[in-house]
Amino acid sequence: MGKTVVVYAGEQPPGAWQASMFVAGPMPRDPDAPSWRPEALHLIVDGWTGPGTLVVFVPEARDRHRPQAGYISQDWEERWMAVADVIMFWVPRRMPDLPGLNTNIEYGRTETSGRVVLGLPPDAVSVHYLRRGAEAHGVPVRDTLDATIGAVLAIIGDGAQRDGADRDVPLLIWRTDTFQAWRRRKPAELTSARVLWAWTPPPTFELAAWAMKVEVTPLDYDDAHTMLVTAIGDGTTTHIAIADHDRYTTEPQAARSAKSRRTPARATSVAGDPAGWSPPLMMPPASRADTPMALNERPGEDAGAAGRRGARRSPLPASRTDSC
Template identity: 45%
Template sequence: MSTEPLLEAPASVEVTYVGQEQPESWEAAVYLCGPTPTDPGKPSWRPSAVAALRTAWKGPGRLAVFLPEPAAGRSYPPYADQIVWEEEAMRRSDVVLFWIPREMNRLPGLVSNIKWGAWYDSGRAVLGAPPEAERMAYLLHFAEAFGVPVERTLQGAAGAALRAVGHGSHRTGGERAVPLAVWRSEPFQRWYATRRMAGCRLLDARVEWYERAPAPDADPAWLLTVTIAPGDGSAPSVCRLLSAQGQGMLM
């Protein structure tokens, strides 16, 4: 048996643009959510967010960053395909970073309101908005009520996203669908270790419900639908896992 120490993967940031395939593995994943300028003469805020994440991410391993914009020189996919890509990328992200520099006459961010409503209580949201952003009181109210980090600069929002993921945790294949908020919990790790010992593979997962931990030393509560490939080669099966606060894992 080798006695050489295991080397940590160097820190890297991989950007995935709308319509592109997701990386096969990562330590952490961040989705950049917020209004996109429709005027070609107005620059997007997302390149600056990516630059801030590149500077601050120390790894180890890969930080995946999802951008719902096309790469330079490319165009958006058909709108229905774009929506599917966005929903799938958000579902697999550890943090959904909202940056909403709202100006009602130029950058209203109406779709961002809908996405905020879907993710503010997920345990994965970070809300960023400059002080002059318009009509943000409702979003800020629920951010405070649900313990969502709030930042007033883009760099600060990027920092809050990386504080949320910490050093991340390596996940590949179907494991990428389990966000860090669930992946790190003791009930999930205990369940998953048992399945891996039996030779099973996790093909996919979806968080159906999440409630943040009531105290720093407690686990969150969550409901997770998982698709498992049994070790005996039989057909994949779907089951639901419920981790209720104070009650352990209920299946």
């Protein structure tokens, strides 16, 4: 039997885990008012029987009388909610002491992620819209805390051991053959990852397509590069460079130019890659035919005419531009 590690707001998780979950939902603003999370943690510890470490992210301060100031906790929540294998929302909403207004926003951001379980107790108020949205997007809905946690652990199963940057890849993506095929090739070392979207359409609500932004470090030098990795169905993944970090360093231009000549940028599929592939350093300049028209450009008009016509227009007053 594995162990459970609870990570409170502002704390850092261990460097490796078998599974992770985020315990989201409203928190009493009065630090002396009891929170529902201690009961949830007790049920999670009792329910986890996986072979490794289950990390549980709790967006409350370990000492609720001394929370972190400012938006530090919000940044922490966004960071770990983005990578958790499952996000559990328990919403025992009651007015006015437990309104859960921030919970509405957090749930809305993640409802279509394919990684959410929603718990709504029968006496919760103003949750009809949450329930309807969950049903429309295949989110499991339960009416007791025990059942909600059970649904989370059922999705996690035995999890999968991950360490370092691999922790940034939720089980939803990690378990796909397409991701594992891309990962096994190891064209570079993965240094971070962020799921941009996952498509789980009805009626099965199974994962049909996904996209991730990843940071990779080529094996022959130390610069990190940002790439977009996508997959549709059981097909091969496609990856393409979308940024070059060493453009923004103080490295001499000659050295950067030499690197950029190593490999021309292109979108490449795993199945068709040459064995010696390395991440492209930058996107090639697009031709005018491939570039979307500017906002003030008309079809068939050259850029000079568009610029001259735009120059004749009066600019917005400073008060309006400042307020945008």
